[in-house]
Amino acid sequence: MRSARALISALVLAASAATSSPLLAEGDPAQGEVLYRPCRACHMIGDGAVHRVGPHLNGIIDRVIGAVPGYDFSDDLVNAGADGRVWDADALDRFMAGPRDYFPRTRMVFRGVRDEQDRLDLIAYMLAEGGRSDSAVMDAANIAIDPEVATILAIAGDVPYGEYLSSECTACHRDSGGSDIPTIRGLAPASFIAGMVDYRNGTREHQVMNTVARRLGDEELAALAAYFARTE
Amino acid sequence: MTINRRAFLGTSAALTAALATPMIARAQATPRVVVVGGGSGGATAARYIARDSAGAIDVTLIEPQRVYHTCYFGNLYLGGFVAYDDLGHGYQGLAANYGINVVHDWAVGVDRDAKTVTLASGASVPYDRLVLSPGIDFVDGSVQGWSVSAQGRMPHAYKGGTQVELLKAQIAAMPQGGTFAMIAPPNPYRCPPGPYERISMVAHHLRENNPTAKILLVDPKESFSKQGLFEDGWNRHYSGMITRIGPDMGGAVVEVDPTAMTVTIDGVVEKVDVCNVIPGQRAGQIAFAAGITDGNWAPVSAYDMTSKIDSNITVLGDAAAQGAMPKSGFSANSQAKVAANAIVAALTGSRAFPARYSNTCWSLLDTDDGIKVGATYEASAEGIVSIDSFVSQVGETADVRAATYRESLDWYEAITSDMFV
Numbered sequence: 001m002r003s004a005r006a007l008i009s010a011l012v013l014a015a016s017a018a019t020s021s022p023l024l025a026e027g028d029p030a031q032g033e034v035l036y037r038p039c040r041a042c043h044m045i046g047d048g049a050v051h052r053v054g055p056h057l058n059g060i061i062d063r064v065i066g067a068v069p070g071y072d073f074s075d076d077l078v079n080a081g082a083d084g085r086v087w088d089a090d091a092l093d094r095f096m097a098g099p100r101d102y103f104p105r106t107r108m109v110f111r112g113v114r115d116e117q118d119r120l121d122l123i124a125y126m127l128a129e130g131g132r133s134d135s136a137v138m139d140a141a142n143i144a145i146d147p148e149v150a151t152i153l154a155i156a157g158d159v160p161y162g163e164y165l166s167s168e169c170t171a172c173h174r175d176s177g178g179s180d181i182p183t184i185r186g187l188a189p190a191s192f193i194a195g196m197v198d199y200r201n202g203t204r205e206h207q208v209m210n211t212v213a214r215r216l217g218d219e220e221l222a223a224l225a226a227y228f229a230r231t232e
Numbered sequence: 233m234t235i236n237r238r239a240f241l242g243t244s245a246a247l248t249a250a251l252a253t254p255m256i257a258r259a260q261a262t263p264r265v266v267v268v269g270g271g272s273g274g275a276t277a278a279r280y281i282a283r284d285s286a287g288a289i290d291v292t293l294i295e296p297q298r299v300y301h302t303c304y305f306g307n308l309y310l311g312g313f314v315a316y317d318d319l320g321h322g323y324q325g326l327a328a329n330y331g332i333n334v335v336h337d338w339a340v341g342v343d344r345d346a347k348t349v350t351l352a353s354g355a356s357v358p359y360d361r362l363v364l365s366p367g368i369d370f371v372d373g374s375v376q377g378w379s380v381s382a383q384g385r386m387p388h389a390y391k392g393g394t395q396v397e398l399l400k401a402q403i404a405a406m407p408q409g410g411t412f413a414m415i416a417p418p419n420p421y422r423c424p425p426g427p428y429e430r431i432s433m434v435a436h437h438l439r440e441n442n443p444t445a446k447i448l449l450v451d452p453k454e455s456f457s458k459q460g461l462f463e464d465g466w467n468r469h470y471s472g473m474i475t476r477i478g479p480d481m482g483g484a485v486v487e488v489d490p491t492a493m494t495v496t497i498d499g500v501v502e503k504v505d506v507c508n509v510i511p512g513q514r515a516g517q518i519a520f521a522a523g524i525t526d527g528n529w530a531p532v533s534a535y536d537m538t539s540k541i542d543s544n545i546t547v548l549g550d551a552a553a554q555g556a557m558p559k560s561g562f563s564a565n566s567q568a569k570v571a572a573n574a575i576v577a578a579l580t581g582s583r584a585f586p587a588r589y590s591n592t593c594w595s596l597l598d599t600d601d602g603i604k605v606g607a608t609y610e611a612s613a614e615g616i617v618s619i620d621s622f623v624s625q626v627g628e629t630a631d632v633r634a635a636t637y638r639e640s641l642d643w644y645e646a647i648t649s650d651m652f653v
Contacts, residue, residue, distance in 0.1 A: 164585045167569040174646045181642035207622040
């Protein structure tokens with residue numbers, strides 16, 4: 001294990017010596033891969049990664065914040081990118097420690113990774129698996145939408161029906177706030193539908209949401225997405 | 233010619249009538265919905281009807297209390313996890329944000345022919361559609377020796393509010409090594425996991441403050457909601473503290489003496505320090521006054537929650553006999569939205585959508601150890617039927633249980649916003 005870790009770190013260092021933050025060298029990508037499992041529910045990484053609930057993370061290292069095409073980022077992230085800020089190791093470390101402490105209006109619902117070494121391991125894994133913003137993996141990344149999501153996105157959502165259906169959501173989802181049950185108002189249709197499809201398929205696990213999603217057909221998801229996109 | 237008093241009054245009256253007539257005509261053209269009961273069913277229905285009709289329906293909410301204390305999370309207050317004031321919610325938002333006419337009075341009668349509700353003050357409120365969401369009352373004689381007049385010594389603490397405060401004070405005053413007894417209710421009753429979450433929360437309080445105290449749970453039922461999860465939790469957190477007497481041990485043959493503070497189980501007398509009597513339940517009194525009950529509850533259509541006896545009346549929440557949904561605040565809130573859609577559609581011609589219901593009940597076993605059960609439902613000719621369900625599992629990780637508890641906190645904020653904000 002020790003030698004594998006050293007080897008990967010050495011490779012990473014060799015590939016990125018010029019711009020590397022010291023933080024990048026301190027993580028164990030193998031350990032990071034294990035830690036990344038819960039992240040996978042929302043963020044795809046590696047070959048064939050596409051946007052799901054969250055943006056894909058191919059080429060995340062040194063990528064301009066809130067700027068990858070095809071994903072609807074919160075204003076906080078868009079503004080940071082417009083200011084020229086990038087996801088360097090330091091930014092990733094701070095964001096993962098407490099997403100809302102770093103970007104208060106981020107739509108990412110996640111409490112954060114408390115342990116510093118865990119964050120370093122995650123960053124090492126994201127570098128190994130997703131590469132840098134200018135890497136081949138990034139070029140190969142297809143930003144096309146998942147076909148099931150695309151089918152639902154193509155349906156013209158019935159907004160009044162969506163509003164009625166949304167009353168099932170509002171028993172638990174507030175208009176604002178909520179740390180473990182996030183707000184869903186103003187969510188971009190692609191993000192909303194991708195998340196609900198994952199719950200419906202069971203690829204993202206949550207007892208309540210899996211049960212709620214299993215009885216929502218494509219028409220219902222399109223209606224809800226159209227309604228929530230209109231709310232702010 | 234001088235204007236005498238009679239002529240003056242006559243002119244004045246005529247003038248008033250001339251001015252008033254068009255206003256009355258306008259008021260009568262706006263359909264009137266009267267909602268009785270400002271809890272999870274009634275407050276949600278009033279809010280959704282007023283919001284979705286955007287002024288096209290005149291909504292009056294009749295609720296005696298100015299501040300509503302939720303029954304749910306009352307157990308967390310007993311356990312010391314939330315403050316009493318956190319459970320209180322006012323009606324100002326419904327009046328200010330949606331123009332709902334909130335009347336703080338008791339509804340004591342319904343004239344279904346004249347379509348009016350009579351208030352304790354003597355006033356009469358006309359309706360086109362009436363929504364009754366009165367919650368529960370207790371069945372007389374359900375527990376031998378107990379009546380509502382004994383609730384000061386042996387509280388039910390099952391309608392929220394001051395009774396829950398009283399029970400907490402009694403638990404705090406228990407002598408070291410004393411006995412807390414609960415007489416659990418027979419089916420069907422409000423909040424199926426509620427008595428057992430309460431046992432957990434009382435045990436939590438006692439473990440921290442009175443660790444040699446005992447809990448005696450007298451239960452007329454063979455089994456209860458989330459039983460395996462509760463019993464697993466009690467073994468892990470409160471080993472040796474809780475004794476459950478089921479019907480096989482005489483739990484259904486119980487008598488209490490509020491003066492002597494004794495519980496007699498199948499002839500055996502137990503002296504107790506606190507006795508929480510949760511009696512058998514029936515629909516709130518106004519449902520009986522309206523003459524829309526069959527047995528202890530008010531039967532309704534699963535398609536829109538209208539009474540099977542009077543289609544101008546909708547019954548929500550605990551009071552309704554609807555089929556498979558548990559009697560819970562979450563269920564009442566879910567039913568209210570289906571009913572609101574149907575009522576607004578019937579009165580304004582807006583679109584009606586098919587009924588769809590859901591419920592989730594969270595319970596707390598101990599610090600950061602939350603569990604949940606829930607289901608989705610749809611309407612059928614036979615009543616509301618469950619189409620899918622889930623329940624927490626024994627052996628879940630501490631992280632899952634802590635997350636479940638945190639979710640319940642967010643849910644509480646959301647549902648009370650959905651009712652009152």
